[in-house]
Amino acid sequence: MIMFQRGAARRLAGRRCSTAPAAAQKPTKAPGPDPATLTDKFGRRHSYLRISLTERCNLRCHYCMPEQGVTLTPSEKLLTAKEIQRVASVFVKAGVNKIRLTGGEPLIRKDLPQIVESLGDLRADGLESISMTTNGIRLQASLVDLIYAGLNTVNVSLDTMDSLRFQLISKRMGHHLVIRGILAAVDAYEAGHLDSVKVNCVVMRNINADEILDFVGFARIHPVAIRFIEFMPFADNTFNKDKFVSYAEMLDIVRQKHPGLQRQPSGPNDTAKVYTIPEHVGHIGFISSMSEHFCDSCNRLRITADGNLKVCLFDKSEVSLRDALRGGCSDEELAALVSRTVKLKKARHAGLDTLDVIKGLNRPMITIGG
Numbered sequence: 001m002i003m004f005q006r007g008a009a010r011r012l013a014g015r016r017c018s019t020a021p022a023a024a025q026k027p028t029k030a031p032g033p034d035p036a037t038l039t040d041k042f043g044r045r046h047s048y049l050r051i052s053l054t055e056r057c058n059l060r061c062h063y064c065m066p067e068q069g070v071t072l073t074p075s076e077k078l079l080t081a082k083e084i085q086r087v088a089s090v091f092v093k094a095g096v097n098k099i100r101l102t103g104g105e106p107l108i109r110k111d112l113p114q115i116v117e118s119l120g121d122l123r124a125d126g127l128e129s130i131s132m133t134t135n136g137i138r139l140q141a142s143l144v145d146l147i148y149a150g151l152n153t154v155n156v157s158l159d160t161m162d163s164l165r166f167q168l169i170s171k172r173m174g175h176h177l178v179i180r181g182i183l184a185a186v187d188a189y190e191a192g193h194l195d196s197v198k199v200n201c202v203v204m205r206n207i208n209a210d211e212i213l214d215f216v217g218f219a220r221i222h223p224v225a226i227r228f229i230e231f232m233p234f235a236d237n238t239f240n241k242d243k244f245v246s247y248a249e250m251l252d253i254v255r256q257k258h259p260g261l262q263r264q265p266s267g268p269n270d271t272a273k274v275y276t277i278p279e280h281v282g283h284i285g286f287i288s289s290m291s292e293h294f295c296d297s298c299n300r301l302r303i304t305a306d307g308n309l310k311v312c313l314f315d316k317s318e319v320s321l322r323d324a325l326r327g328g329c330s331d332e333e334l335a336a337l338v339s340r341t342v343k344l345k346k347a348r349h350a351g352l353d354t355l356d357v358i359k360g361l362n363r364p365m366i367t368i369g370g
Helices: 008-018 081-093 112-125 139-149 163-170 175-190 209-221 247-257 321-326 331-342 355-361
Strands: 048-052 098-102 129-134 153-157 196-203 225-230 272-276 283-287 300-303 308-310
Touching (some): 008 139, 048 081, 081 112, 081 321, 081 331, 112 129, 112 139, 139 175, 153 175, 163 175, 175 196, 196 209, 209 247, 225 247, 247 272, 321 331
Parallel strands (some): 048 098, 048 300, 098 129, 129 153, 153 196, 196 225
Antiparallel strands (some): 272 283, 300 308
């Protein structure tokens, strides 16, 4: 069993006694937000904000990072910790109740615990959950500090259970560190310090599609949510239709091995189609962004590391909140800018119809935020 570093259990136990952990807190909400602020012209109300903290990453996965690399935004043009907290505050007061921190690789930021802690101050305004998506390389070493700061859930991106294939996909070593990070997060979950642990796997034909059942097997013995994600097109990410594996095909692979799997009810804004399998302590899910989109119920907004608001993952249009902040705007003016931008959101996939068009018009994934 992979455990926290020495002294972690005592440290977190002390937090539970003196200050209830974030997962158990029942925040006292401020007066309710104006529902129109984050509601688009199709009536979708946005309550989930994804904030990219950095464009940097210690892996080079080909579906995220272009083969030739990317030109990184100068550090002075990235949002500071203070700016992140202020922007998040405006969104929470407008109705956001869940924030996910992404990258790049968020664990590269040395001030990540301080960012998480500052976001925790927004619970009084209605924030309910602080989550993080990571590649897991540095997770075990950082997990205790992040939980202590108020992190609620962890998603780990892992596309293979094979260490050699990991190097081929990510162009770096470190598979064992990712596994250790996942198991440390599982320990934290079982101890009541995290609400959930999820493993995200982007499925690609002739690359890792043959490992779907291996990931299912991981959920047999570990209480994790394995989420199989359809390969999506972004600028220069080697996407082609031959690599695409649909949700229906993935489900058929699992069903042939596990005919007893059962679909679970979905919430109104859930992206994953969740299934349980008898004798598995974890469960699996499928995110069918391309073959069976969930645009009609999308409640997500994104802020890039350089401070741009993206109302859709596939939309090239962006509005700079950073420039507004540094130009001296008030919180009310920032909220009005956000509201105007949300009203521009298209009905589906930024109004684009084909994979080729989507691929040609967007940023690389690493500069958007996973």
